[in-house]
Amino acid sequence: MFELDARKMLSASAAASSAIGSQDSRRRAPRQLSPAALAAASVETRAAYSPIVVAGIVRTIESTLIALVGAVIYALYVMPAEGFSWPYLAAIAVISGLSIVAFEAVDIYHIHAFRQPLHQMARMLTAWSVVFLFATTLSFFFKFDQMFSRVWLLAFWGVGAVVLMASRSVVYVLVRRWMRDGRLTRRAVIVGGGEAGESLINALKEQVDSDVRIIGVFDDRNDDRSPTACGGLPKLGTVDDFVEFARRTRVDLVIFSLPISAENRLLQMLKKLWVLPVDIRLSAHSNRLRFRPRSYSYIGEVPVLDVFDRPIADWDVVMKWLFDKIVGGLLLLALLPVMAVVALAIKIDSRGPVLFKQKRYGFNNDLIEVYKFRSMYVDQCDATASKLVTKGDPRVTRVGRFIRKASIDELPQLFNVVFKGNLSLVGPRPHAVNAKAAARLYDEAVDGYFARHRVKPGVTGWAQINGWRGETDTQEKIQKRVEFDLYYIENWSVLFDLYIVAMTPFALLKSENAY
Structure with missing residues (x-):
């Protein structure tokens, strides 16, 4: 598997670029940004929510809701007639656990699923029904069916389905609001303009339900080789400008559109950017050099190589x-x-x-x-x-x-x-x-x-x-x-x-x- 060890690359180039790095670090006064960069930085942004954490919280809440539904119906209907019974608690735990596994299997624990209410609810209801069908079949073959009330089991399925649909409706409303507010989007910049940058921007824009919102382009080259606009987005400045820009507004992701063959340029730019708390990726979208599929991560369907990750995330x-x-x-x-x-x-x-x-x-x-x-x-x-x-x-x-x-x-x-x-x-x-x-x-x-x-x-x-x-x-x-x-x-x-x-x-x- 290919592994891009940017730290070793930076260390190897330190002797050649130390003068550049030292000069940059001594610039105490904030850099003067371009009007386009100032306008982009002035846009109000809110703190981002991690999609992984949101999905995990939804998973935990739904597991708890399932257990509560089973327990409440048991307490209201079964206990007054039959008294306390451990098998019911065991059945509630098993159904709760199997339900989460089934929901994972039908892939409804991610942000894109949360944004599609009818599609996710249909999948959820199908998985929920399969879990009860499986539990009923299992209890029949092992002769446990006489141990459980049929009314309790049917009520558990019906009320549980209603509660789960209601919870997903709430999740849909919240996720829609958070997407609108930018809390579940990754604010990204492209480093490197020209044809490669335009191709990358167009590929990212074609992604369906993408969580990446591209702010603009930064490039150290002059406007003859890197025009003032790229893929319909403004060029906001140089890489040095981006360091200041990222300290004025929220930036989550940096994607280099430069080819791997531009090693010296990449090293010089990475040496400036690795000090920032952002994810840094190298686009493999237009590179002719190909690696094994597992070497890549993906932004939608765009392959990228991971260079730096935010140190503490999710x-x-x-x-x-x-x-x-x-x-x-x-x-x-x-x-x-x-x-x-x-x-x-x-x-x-x-x-x-x-x-x-x-x-x-x-x-x-x-x-x-x-x-x-x-x-x-x-x-x-x-x-x-x-x-x-x-x-x-x-x-x-x-x-x-x-x-x-x-x-x-x-x-x-x-x-x-x-x-x-x-x-x-x-x-x-x-x-x-x-x-x-x-x-x-x-x-x-x-x-x-x-x-x-x-x-x-x-x-x-x-x-x-x-x-x-x-x-x-x-x-x-x-x-x-x-x-x-x-x-x-x-x-x-x-x-x-x-x-x-x-x-x-x-x-x-x-x-x-x-x-």
Whole structure:
């Protein structure tokens, strides 16, 4: 099977393109976008819902509804006459499980099916009836038919069918609304214009019930080779412009229309785009080079090669959200007494507020405000971290030295996790906007620095428990942080998060780099 390992490709080309990458990363001021790009970015967009998660929730709800229908009819009709009976509960569980399997078999658990009410209901009713026919036949051959009330079985089938049809009607209405609002569509851009780009756009437009909404085209070539419009869509700018564009509006998918033979161009462009939290695909629509079918994924019927995936997506987003809210909430409750004592000590030690808000870079390079305990004198607080705190720094209060050494000053960030939602419990640490290493801004010191912003930042992280926290007086220290952050992003799991949370108290005992 062909495997496109873009990271190895980028590493192999790093020497040739490092000057380009470093120059790009030093551009602190936002790029000036074209009027067409500004117009596209100004369109109001809402947060997307994962089709996989929506389908999973519908599956869970319908399984629960089936079980409830069987249980309610049993409780109202059978129990008053026959009393409690375990076989009925077993039958309800079996019918519920078989029904979901049957619904999967007739392929009605995806967004396209949800958008076709009559078609999906016909399939559902057929599958539901087959399940009861199978259950009745099975009970007859194994002589279980005398154990169950025929009225209960018939009522289960009839009421269940009505409830399932009603639930699908609700799903249809919701999905229709979400599609209209753009919550179930993937906002995509095409990189590369010309004939290849036009052919790809036309192929995508021909897809029936496609969830891909193409915003526009980006291309580094001039207008002679890449005109201002491609396939009826405007050219919005260059690849460098797209990096800024993707930070102003929601972009879910990037599709390269360039041929694989344009390796150098692809590598240069990928080196700029892999720092963004988007799915990146390479179109195989017009490539003459063919691979085995399993090498491709498909957007409708258009074959593509997967280059980069969004690090945390679909059910992973749900699991991480639940982890943050549940574990973060429990930690906040447990640490409230400690936080109260620290707040009192800060108030007694020096005048000024207990909490301090600092702007830092968050998900997709957005600016967020995080809470900290104030550890400096109020007239010397540095909200942008333009000057690193060093050993014996006179700006730090007596209480501040202790809470910074033990990282207790970071505890109020649990409020960001639990209530504001702009931090995760575990993730790359959010850095202040003007933080420097060896007098260089972090993104100047480390090529690809912003790749750590593809996920939400965290209160603690993999780099921190491995000793890379505190002062960054050398370029190597921030480079090591980024290396560990990228490892975490590529290897994330709930168990990994649990391990990092469990190891954080032990890591805090090693405080030689924290001042």
